[in-house]
Amino acid sequence: MLLQLGVIGLGRMAQALVIPLIERGELSPEQVFGVVGQAATVQLKSDHLPNGLKLVAASDLAANGVWEAPIQLLAVKPQQLESVASVAATIKPELDGRKPLLVSLLAGITLERLEELFPRHICVRAVPNTPSLVGAGLTGLSWGKDISNENQRLSVKRLFLPISEVLELPETQLDAFLALTSSGPAYVALMAEALADGAVAAGLSRELAYHLAHRTLAGTASLLKEKELHPGQLKDMVASPGGTTIAALRHLERAGIRSALIEAVVVAAERSREMI
Numbered sequence: 001m002l003l004q005l006g007v008i009g010l011g012r013m014a015q016a017l018v019i020p021l022i023e024r025g026e027l028s029p030e031q032v033f034g035v036v037g038q039a040a041t042v043q044l045k046s047d048h049l050p051n052g053l054k055l056v057a058a059s060d061l062a063a064n065g066v067w068e069a070p071i072q073l074l075a076v077k078p079q080q081l082e083s084v085a086s087v088a089a090t091i092k093p094e095l096d097g098r099k100p101l102l103v104s105l106l107a108g109i110t111l112e113r114l115e116e117l118f119p120r121h122i123c124v125r126a127v128p129n130t131p132s133l134v135g136a137g138l139t140g141l142s143w144g145k146d147i148s149n150e151n152q153r154l155s156v157k158r159l160f161l162p163i164s165e166v167l168e169l170p171e172t173q174l175d176a177f178l179a180l181t182s183s184g185p186a187y188v189a190l191m192a193e194a195l196a197d198g199a200v201a202a203g204l205s206r207e208l209a210y211h212l213a214h215r216t217l218a219g220t221a222s223l224l225k226e227k228e229l230h231p232g233q234l235k236d237m238v239a240s241p242g243g244t245t246i247a248a249l250r251h252l253e254r255a256g257i258r259s260a261l262i263e264a265v266v267v268a269a270e271r272s273r274e275m276i
Contacts, residue, residue: 004031005159006069008084009076010045010055013105016133017073020162022050029053035063037080058087067091067100071155072121074104081109085117092120099146103156107178108275111144111171122146124156127174128164129181137164138181142171179268187264192217 004027007014018034021027029052036042039057046055056063066072067088076084102121104114105128114123123144131137139160147153153168160166169177192213199209224234239245252258 003033003065003069004071005033006066006072007032007034008066008072008074009080010034010036010049011075012133013128013130014073014075015045015049016163017128017159018053019050020135021159022053024162026158026162033066033069035066037076064091069100070098071101071103071159073159074102074106076106078106078109081106081117088118088120101152101156103159107182108272111142115144115146122148122152125171125174126156126160127178127182128160130185132160132163135163139164139166140169140174140177140181141166142169142174175269175272176265178272179265183265183268187261188217 005018005021007018010018014034018027018032022029022032029050032053034045034049034053034055035058036045036055037058039059042055042057046053049055064087074084099120099122101124102114102118103124103126105126107127109125111123111125114121114125124147125142125144126139127141128139129137132139137160141156141160143153157166167177192210195216196206196209196213199212200206204212220234223229224231229237235249239249
């Protein structure tokens with residue numbers, strides 16, 4: 001059976017991509033080859049991976065086989081990038097003269113830098129977010145200059161479609177995309193925690209407060225999406241004249257929550273650009 005996907009670094013996000021592809025029958029475990037940094041990690045991760053998926057340590061001579069896959073998922077830590085690239089440079093894959101696709105999950109590493117380090121590859125940047133771990137994610141894709149046909153794009157998109165909505169974006173928009181979608185779950189988690197704290201202060205148990213906060217946030221997001229409502233429309237639906245909600249909204253506006261959230265996204269985008 002031909003190797004179809006090589007995975008360099010098999011952390012949580014890479015596993016969230018690979019396991020659904022196998023579960024849906026789009027890949028068999030034998031078509032996936034993973035490489036991790038330490039030998040001790042191999043057994044630890046193997047216990048949680050589908051039987052038949054080959055996983056080796058980077059120090060294993062067999063690890064070079066990962067570069068023979070037509071699609072390679074790069075999911076190492078950014079500080080490991082150059083050492084990985086130096087290994088790739090020593091290996092010339094036998095793919096009938098075609099360059100393999102290298103899909104990078106590394107934040108802040110530009111296509112220009114990837115193409116410089118991996119000249120034998122067609123490079124793609126992918127920015128998935130953490131809700132992808134439960135199949136409810138968003139992924140932004142930016143294509144390298146060597147992408148030449150729709151089949152190559154489709155091959156990459158198929159990696160992410162089981163776990164996320166996929167958007168094709170110019171690389172100049174990836175920092176803003178990351179600031180909203182990748183950092184955004186932290187903003188929402190902070191709001192969930194604060195709302196629950198408020199409910200506890202108002203008299204609810206901690207367990208019930210968290211449950212209600214989570215369900216309220218999830219239900220609100222579903223309502224906005226399913227009914228295609230502008231956020232302002234939903235706010236106006238809930239805030240009746242002289243009622244509790246408009247009093248609370250007045251307090252939030254006075255506290256500057258709207259400006260704080262806007263600036264959080266802008267600051268995150270600026271920080272992402274600084275990391276490049």
